[in-house]
Amino acid sequence: MRLPAKTVERLSEYRRTLLECLSEKKNYIFSHELAARLHITAVQVRRDLMLIGYSSVQRKGYDVKELIDTIGTIIDSTESLNVAIIGIGNFGRALAAYFKGKRSKLNLVASFDTDPQKINKVIAGVKCYPHNELEKIIKELNIKIAILTVPPEFGKETAEEIVRYGIKGILNFTTIPVNVPSWVFLEEYDMITSIEKVAYFVKENQL
């Protein structure tokens, strides 16, 4: 069964929150507590967990460890997936740092850049390859997912290139939408949109 994108997002957020609980030595949690930590409703939490067939609620709430594992069996790949960051500027570096010590089956195995100062160096824990070796390295290292953090003007052509070389999923952080064929999963995020949204509601709340 393929879950809706929004459900997958929430499952990922549940897991992140449950891991936070574990680090606080909180081993059981009620749906309303989990919901409150994520600013959503308890009904939503229960509906999502029912959808993945998780129903072992105890009197003291969900077993945190067990639920982390269950979510993992649903959203994680059984084999690991290799990831590359295309464009290792400040944002690419920040993303590389986020990867470190994360529990997931996602391995950040390469970054790419055109800057000779960066090429063939290890940056934020990952080796930087020259942009013109995209095809070679994507194939050699079996990279399936790309995080796109190139300057916006290069987003579209870079996306087309990496799809040709076998990339199956793109997370686009440039500020310009890219086009991908239907068999490639695309997620786009533009921080200007988020900040304009915050500004709009701050303005409205002041009226």
Next chain:
Amino acid sequence: MRLPAKTVERLSEYRRTLLECLSEKKNYIFSHELAARLHITAVQVRRDLMLIGYSSVQRKGYDVKELIDTIGTIIDSTESLNVAIIGIGNFGRALAAYFKGKRSKLNLVASFDTDPQKINKVIAGVKCYPHNELEKIIKELNIKIAILTVPPEFGKETAEEIVRYGIKGILNFTTIPVNVPSWVFLEEYDMITSIEKVAYFVKENQL
């Protein structure tokens, strides 16, 4: 009239795309073209523009410049709003760079950090103040919006602090949700969720 958050998001995306059109010297655009660039439906575009009272469609499509201005009158503040970045690491720097040369009424006026190496220096075009001057500087510079890029373990306490000092909108980029009172607008983004979503669909598409 207060627009739904999703509509504001899309209006911001329309404007970004329309600005792209202008730079391509494309002065008119049909709803289906605008929709295609953003991977949504033309019906959605027309519905959103009707909602903001924009209906001056011509035979050759919407007037790009006019539509940019109309969207601006709806989502921008008439006065400018001051913004600060709290935590000026790699991610904070990348965000500061995004602000440069942007058309909006949002002014990035300060950043904050605890690192003595950064304090009182201009980083990515904006002055970095010490964390312990948060209250003073937020009030002096009339900062209303904060972008939170501190290490995750400091997210919650920093959010509480800045709300006390008068921040009305927070964009939280730490990986841990924060709590704010009802009068503060909160937008949260966790890149791990996005990457896990991409990975899930790459996995499902391979099955």
